[in-house]
Amino acid sequence: MTIRAFLAPVAMALILAGCVSQPPRAPDVPVDHAQARAQDERRAALTNWSLSGRIAVSNGKQGGSGRIDWQQSGERYTVSLSAPVTRQSWRLSGDGTGGRLDGIEGGPREAADVEALLRETTGWNIPVRALADWVRGVGADPARFGEARIVYGEGNRPVRLVQAGWTIDFAQWQAEAAATGGPVLPARLTATLGDARVRLIIDQWTPGVTP
Template sequence: MPRSFLRIAVLAAVLVSAGCAVQPRREPLPPALEAAAQARQAEREAALRPVSDWSLEGRIAVSNDGKGGSGRIDWTQRGQAYAVSLSAPVTRQSWRLSAGPDGARLDGVEGGPRSGPDAQQLLLEATGWAIPVGALSDWVRGLRAETAGPARMEFGATGRLARLHQGGWVIDYVWPDAADASAGPVLPRRLDARRGEARVRLLVDTWTGHESLADGTAATPSQ
């Protein structure tokens, strides 16, 4: 088996087993620490939202109603426009979803490019993958999505966002260790989003575009 195929298979197995694991019960923070975490999250969102040009490279595993796959993801955001490239080495399939205020286009599917007003619907119809791309551009950075309605947040012992409930989805976060934090804000290393039978698991290998920001969220609420 080629090494690239083996890496993807191992990744999928790790993500699936982790997703199936029982999530540990998270005790709520004491009121004072909860208030501090909420305030720090608001400050973080205020700092990150103005960063309109950024990109990530990573690995993704998606499952929905018996359909699924895994592979590479490259996301480039330029203001309200974005381009997401998905590639699955095992099946040798790849797609490129681009979207903006004027609509969306999906390339790399059988029958030729498709276009329409809803990027998520285009991807679902072509691949069976339910990826909430409209909200994911915020969720992937650990932000509440401005277009997904009311949100409820849960924070871990460090004061970082641990779980987000929004738009019918539940998003769990894993953050890099303090030793791994580079200059700029700390961004999620992994997220696991689920709604019913749909699940999206994303591991980020590389972030670009946020380096000039100072991270005001590194301290824990107790500091």
Template sequence: MTSPSNASRRSLLLPGLLAATLAGCVTVPSATVLSPERQAVAEQQQAAREAELRPRTDWSLAGRIAVSNGSNGGSGRIDWTQDRDGYRVALSAPVTRQSWQLSVDGATGVARLEGLEGGPRTGSDAALLLREATGWDIPVTSLGDWVRGLRSPAAGGAVIQFGPDLRPARIAQGGWDIAYTWPEASLDHAFPSRIDARRGDARVRLIVDQWGEAGAQDSR
């Protein structure tokens, strides 16, 4: 696959209109040192949560995302729809009406990126396809697990640091460090409200406005 020109890449960048919203006013909780007893409880709760949520393969979210990789980056709206082993991720900048969509066929594993100059591109590796087309390093293969506060089976061994509420404050896996913010209204809330993922110069910040089942999003 040939790499796109710099002009083609620039055409995909979403202006940073939402960057201030994503960067400010939200404090990412720190991990805490738990007693051995509370650490054991936190690990048991996380294992039970993953066993409950991982089989749920039909879900969706809507929110705001900011992506950067050194000087290359942008922000906009994101809609993610998971359908078993396949998914569709759409990003858009409402003001400029720029948008693109990444989809992966669950049966074949083929990824398709649309919204590009020169027409759609396809490939067998969704993250590589996205990086070659946009310059963005977005861990889409594992992000569907991480965004729900789960370890990713595709990313190898993981280290979890828990907060005082015994929910994950950070997950380190596959070279990425993912920090979590959870809603304060309910300690039993199943999903995070914000994640901040970093690997080197690459950063992905996501605020979730709605979680729901595929095709039927619900505000949380």
């Protein structure tokens, strides 16, 4: 069974509800850019982490959703996606040199370009390597993806990040991390490039996890 087949199908209106990127409003309060940079540095320093939550993807014609579990240690990653309705799952694992996709029809596949591998195998455009940084609210490696442009808002946190043609809108942040001394991390974000959209709702962040 293909990934596209087992992703829980949802109506396009449901997937895109709240996902369409709108130009962010000017911050209602002044932004302290020194504080914003300091927060960016704290989030960027978090290189070992895991998250669990929900993902919805669409390509302008089709869409699907499921559960996501992501472990990251430096450039090493393991991303697992499951669809509760069909009880199917797949796993993408790799590092900066390439990746391996398990759980697909025809057996595992490997490639140096993991984004191309996902497009060819699933039909979804998911910028995995850059998303590992974007999901923490920081720009990805400028040498690989170009400079990131960031708009800050309430709490000196990003409301929009633009890089490599993608626009990432941050709708909600998890403030409870600050109570334990950790950086405040995103809870809801949407990455958009043309018709491609990836929406993440993060239920839990865990620092210090190695895949």
